[in-house]
Amino acid sequence: MQIRFLGELKKKVTNKAHVEASICQAYLQQEISTFSSFYFERDVITRRKRPARNDDIGEDLYENVVSIFNYLGRGKGAATQRYILGGELQIAHTYILMNCPEISPFYHEFRASLSAFPENEIDALVDSDFVNWYKYQ
Structure with missing residues (x-):
């Protein structure tokens, strides 16, 4: 411990x-x-x-933006581009909608409309159909 401390002081000689x-x-x-x-x-x-090195407290948050997109922070590393394959777009849409509090009433309405189905089928239907159902609401 003392050697490290002395090393810092030796640099200042x-x-x-x-x-x-x-x-x-x-x-x-x-x-x-x-x-x-x-x-x-x-x-x-x-x-x-x-302040911490990556502290973003001073940045302004956007107004009128869905809450899931309104967090402080920045990307890590260089930007890269890639194409979304297969059902990744559907999965991304579902993830965003399920984690957005503004969409919660619509989500509960959709689940209520599927109350006749068993619970495991409701989850599968939410994954496959909720995005399209919400798009036309």
Whole structure:
């Protein structure tokens, strides 16, 4: 533990003739800046109060957007393109609609209209037919 700490201080050595004194000076500067950072105003960004690297709190959220698309964050890595194969589009539509609170009343209405079917068939019908049913509502 102490070796890592000394390694950080050794990087700050400016006077090679008096290494020990230079390390002490770097340590004192670090301690003074840390101590004084407690007394700065709240809006002053210091090393201790710096926001996280990927913190997106400052970004504005869009108005009039379905809640599932209104989360803070950003993509990871470079953008890639690919074609949606087979039933992936249907699965994606179903996933989005099932996880959107604004669509919940329609989902309950659709399930109520299928109350004559057994529970396992209702789940299969929701997966296959809910998107098309919702599209025409």
